[in-house]
Amino acid sequence: MSGQQRLEGRRALLAEIRRAGRIPRIDLAERTGISRATVTTITADLLREGLIEEVARESGSRATGRGRPKVDLKIRGAARLIAGAKVSRQSVSMVLLDFEGTQLADLEVTLDRAVHAPEDFADMLGGCLDRLAASIGRQRSEISGFGVGIAGVVDAPRGFVYWSPSLDRRNIRLGPIMRDRIGMPVHVDNDANLVAVAEKSFGLGQDHSDFIVVTIEAGVGMGIVIGNELYRGTRGCGAEFGHTKVHLDGALCRCGQRGCLEAYVADYALLREATYAGGADYDLEGLLAAARAGEPLALSILQRAGRMFAMGLANLVNIFDPELIILAGEQMRFDHLYAEEVIAAMREQIVQVDRDPPEVVVHEWGDLMWARGAAGYALEQVSEAAVAGEDADAA
Amino acid sequence: MSGQQRLEGRRALLAEIRRAGRIPRIDLAERTGISRATVTTITADLLREGLIEEVARESGSRATGRGRPKVDLKIRGAARLIAGAKVSRQSVSMVLLDFEGTQLADLEVTLDRAVHAPEDFADMLGGCLDRLAASIGRQRSEISGFGVGIAGVVDAPRGFVYWSPSLDRRNIRLGPIMRDRIGMPVHVDNDANLVAVAEKSFGLGQDHSDFIVVTIEAGVGMGIVIGNELYRGTRGCGAEFGHTKVHLDGALCRCGQRGCLEAYVADYALLREATYAGGADYDLEGLLAAARAGEPLALSILQRAGRMFAMGLANLVNIFDPELIILAGEQMRFDHLYAEEVIAAMREQIVQVDRDPPEVVVHEWGDLMWARGAAGYALEQVSEAAVAGEDADAA
Incomplete structure (x- = not known):
């Protein structure tokens, strides 16, 4: 042999x-x-x-x-410990898994700021790992690998972050920096990609070879699985959905460009419309409540967001013809995008053939599930290192 | 063994x-x-x-x-004969290859109508095959396989055509029908897919694992190569670019939907604008000439088409992050879409990272090159049948 x-x-x-x-x-x-x-x-x-x-x-x-x-x-579950984190603007969510993938502990930490220097970001997460391990009487040094999901544009195989709203500068070798400061292999990826990995590994995508995950939070993310593998694009910049353009020279986006899908469906886009068009001083919860109460301006704002979202989804179907689209996010807050009329509008805008359109399912994810996706990604890498005999035996 | x-x-x-x-x-x-x-x-x-x-x-x-x-x-070139055809509205272009892929003959036939019953379509192409073979003193019965590229939505592995502008009805098992009437295996695919196969096999995509081909004729087509393989989608309806939406509730498209890219960049879309907005009675050549002469209305029409096309291309880059985009079509006629300012506008609308954007190249294809793509696809199938010992030895 x-x-x-x-x-x-x-x-x-x-x-x-x-x-x-x-x-x-x-x-x-x-x-x-x-x-x-x-x-x-x-x-x-x-x-x-x-x-x-x-x-x-x-x-x-x-x-x-x-x-x-x-x-x-x-x-053997005790063979390794693996951690995963999802970093959002306001919080970090973490889980600790054993080698079988069983969840041993979790942690949610509120952040006092949204943007970090890379070294501070690493140290902050290192501290969280200490707390996570301590909660079950273990130590950070016993953890074999750490997966981290963040928003932004990430070249995962290199651990390279072109840009992230969580970091104060562009073009950071975040994986290597974190490995050096935290003392274990760190695997960084775009958070929506990790949701797709999680859906493939232990979610709704287990029995599907080709599917798309669209995530909705402050921004709109996407993960693409083709032939049972995550598709990352050649520079690591693929699967960008929130900044695809839905209107030529359209609404100004926070990215600086015009007409991005996010500039029509993200929180800030809805509030921009509510504030300037109607004169009402809404926050997002207020806007959603007003729409539920049938207030015409609020309804109009959410309905257009839904129609733009439907158009973006239809374009994905026309391009990929996937088996399945999974909409993953916080269910209650984004009801207007998950609405049956949005899915129906999407179906009207795809190429019409005499076969059923792709199935669309809504999968409510808490932040801990995102963290589980990150840990699942790290578990793959830790398994591979164990197979190759490259890691120190942590058992 | x-x-x-x-x-x-x-x-x-x-x-x-x-x-x-x-x-x-x-x-x-x-x-x-x-x-x-x-x-x-x-x-x-x-x-x-x-x-x-x-x-x-x-x-x-x-x-x-x-x-x-x-x-x-x-x-051994003489081992097999393989034919390929590209069917357009006005014409059929065909090539005959030997088993080495060397072109032995070609044929261009003008059609007296654009839409055919499936059986008539098969018989018409069967007659063309007779002429093609006869031109080098051979017979149709000596040909081992026939690749056919048509516009429309095709599930190639089944030889099933959901819809094509060349056929008078939907949902046709065109591959089997043609095989029965023509007497050889017939491999039907969307024409833009076959261009992608040709670029991969003997064109600009030979050294690239991930690239996109966009074809421009009367419509806008696309072929996607991911991991060195043509990506077809799960129902065979993937890689649709011309009917992705670039404007919510936008211009009416010939497909019956609104806001499709084709409704802004196809011939008929340009002429619709020229005729109704300006009152001028242009044909396409006249419109292009007027634009070259600096006539403001004509320029405005072509420039908007270019900007819409750039936006569609940028969306493809954001989604796929390919190594390479190949624009394939009749160079002179679609100069306004291949223009440097269109490519520049595309680059401005993609996610900005500190790495070079994908290369964009223009590849001028005559109809015979499309036919070569179809023949290349058939050659793959004939080779596989020969490897498996499934075909009659035509040598």
Whole structure:
């Protein structure tokens, strides 16, 4: 067995054990096509390294014969600790997972400012990691990997942030800076991409090879899964939806350009209209309440936002023809964008063929779910490092 | 060697021989990682089947030793005949290729009508195939496969046409209908997809894994290559660009919807403006000439078309972040869309990061190049059938 074959065997077997939950060795051989002898060798290594463990076969799962007691293999949760964070303007949400992906702890921290110097950003999150670990009597140094989701334009494989509303400067090698200051591998990605990873790994996208996730918060984000893989574009700038243009020379966007979708559907865009067109001094909650009460100006503002959003979604369908679109966000607050008339308007603006349009589902995510997505991304990287024997054994 | 291994070996070796042009057996083993013994066995089969041939080593290509004369392997052009057609409103363009991809003949036929019943469409193209084959003293029955590019929405793997401006009805199993009437496998796809296949196979996309082709004729088409593969979407309705919306409730499009990009940049859209807004009775050539002469109304019409086109392109860049965008069409006629100010306007509307924007190149295609794309698609299918031993040996 060459080094490359051994690596591929380890990767395939660990992935299959993870997928199965609990599985006998003989089924591993069948499902992966790897010989029984090689399965025995590799799983012995994985057991010795503490990445997997043997558990007694659950009764009924497979007929047991005589001889030695039958066992299944499973991922050993205690093998590693993995953290994930979602950083928003006002808060940080974090989760701590074990190697099985079981959530051990969570933490929500309110921030006193929205924009940070990169080093301060790293130190702030390092402190949060200390608190997160301490909440279950562990230490930051026991954590093997940390996934971080932020808004902005991120080249994830390099850990490079072209721009983020959370950072006070552009073009930051945030991954390496954080790794040096926090003392563990840090995997940074655009937050909407991490939602797509989470939907693929343990959400509504598990059974779909091609789907799009649209996230709605202060901005509009997107993650694209094509052929079961996240699509990032060639510079890491792909899957940008909020700044696609829906009107030539249209409304001014915070990005400095005109006609961006966000300039019609984001919080600030709604309030701009409410304040200047109507003279009313709304905040967002007030505007939403006024619309629910049937106030014509408020209704008009939200309805146009919905129609612009529908048009943007229709363009995505025309371009990608996905199986599924997942709208992920805080359900109650963005009801006007999730409304049935918005989805209906989208369906009217796609190319009409005699087959059903893509399914559209609304998936309410709390910030902890975003953090779980970030942790899931880090778990993939930690698993890969463990397969390659590149990490220190934290068990 | 299992049947599956043998099939994969045949596929890999034929592909490598095609890529290399001429190649010694020993290099085949090195480049594919297939053992020398297996290369010998499989190439002997391919030689016996007439799919490849031996040619004397060109001097200087590799040091020759003593012993039997050194030979290279190459694809045997005479092994198969493959045809491709591009069907437009006014004409059919066709090419005939040999198994090496060398063009043996071409044909351009003017059509007396733009819309056809599916059976008439098949018979018309069957007649064209007779003429194409006869032009080099061959017969239609000697052709192994036929690729057809048409405008419209096509689910290529099924040969199913949801809608095409060339057909008098919707939802046609055009591939099977044509196969039955013409007597050979027929591979139908959207014409812009075939341009993307051609750019990938023998055009400007050969060295790029992720690029977009935008075609401009009477309509605006798109082909997307992601990870070296054509991306078709899940229903075959993907990569639709001309009917993405650039204006909410905007100009009426021929498709019946409003605000489509085509409703601002297609021929009919330009003439609609010229006729109704200015009172002038232009045809397209007249409008373009007037714009070149600096006539303000004509200039205004073309400039807005350019700005809308730039906005649509910017949206594609924001979504895909491709390495390369290829604008393919009849150069002279659509100069106003290929203009440097259009590309500059596109660059201003993409997400700004401190890395170069995607390269944009203009590739002038005649209709025969579109037909070559269709033939290239058929050549892939014929090759695969030959590898699998599924076709009658036409040699």
